[in-house]
Amino acid sequence: MSQTARSSHPLQLPKRSTLFDETCDRLGLSAAAREQVAAYVATLGKWQPRLNLIGPKTWADVWDRHVVDSLQCLDHLGTADEGRGWADIGTGAGFPGVVLALATGIPVRLVESDQRKAAFLLAVKTATGAPVTVVNSRIESLPPAPLDVLFARAFAPLPRLLDWCEPVIDAETTLILHKGRRAQDELDEAAQAFSFEAESFPSIIDSDSVILRLRNLRRRP
Template sequence: MSDDARSAFAAEFDVSRETLARLDRYAELLAEWQQRMNLVAPSTLPHIWDRHFRDSAQLLAIAGTGQRWLDIGAGGGFPGLVLAILDPTARFTLVESITKKCRFLTEVATETGTIDRVTIANQRVETLKPAPYDIITARAAAALDVLLDWSVRFGRPGTRWVLPKGRNVQEELATAAKRFHFDHQLIPSRTDSDARIVLATNLRPFGVKRR
């Protein structure tokens, strides 16, 4: 089943043999480190190609082109490290407050040859120095309104927020709309029929004029 999922991933995203080898190494490291810490739900480990790699990779086409990505609450590296492996032209900042998870992220980035384009920030996003990003993402890090609150200061005209969400996405959008102006699209997830990916633009808090 894992080989079938790997082959299906390669075909769906048209990835090279070298890129597949990097993802193979990522999968090996995740299995090793998972024995020492909880990086992903244990039940998802046998399904890494679909549940984690494919779930992350689908964001590339949705996000469009962008040179600077911010991944909030990077955890086991999804989606940020997968996207760094798939897009060799972009730079990624992965924010993760748990030090031992940052050690894992550093090892994966080193072993997959992405360390020169990946910055791993071992801190809470609230303390991260403001800087403009083209694309901001986060996977299961917080409710939508909280994510927007954390990340609005990293936006600029043209910034896109690409945020995977579950079946409660409409409620999260309604809550966020009480605090922020933003345009958005809802895109069905390729890996979960109940999930949607929020593509948000033109974000600004109430009381702030459009730039």
């Protein structure tokens, strides 16, 4: 089947999961915010056949595997500020950045180097009214201005991520990172070049995954 033919058949939107509703209740998401998230997922369903933005086998479980997986970041932000900005690095399909922007109303920069994915993210912004800015650029090309919070999900191994993101990180930046089974190995490797405070929280979605929170990050002399 051609790309054009496939792009004309949006995916059917799966029913919202019980865990999604429970998570929204726990975090205090308004009915309006939940509808905006639904509009985001519907837009993803329109673009997915053309761009393969998420793993095809995860579409049926999109509410938990991607949306709730994004929302759980809010459990681990602590007292993070927002004055210097939040950013989702290598955001791809927009998880977790779009979901977090819709859930909190806090502006999030979505950094994505792939032009087609950036076009999708602009379509999401139009469809949902999300307070996001789409930055079609590589992280290394961003101006050196430290962020308050940096998110990254399935982006790069931690040592490489810290090297690339160093210009937008300082000791006051909080990093919220989705990581898999190698999380501790990546922390050990990154600690050779950087000092930081790290906490690891079990994922509520995947028993093999964790959410890392890094603070007080500095490059070792």
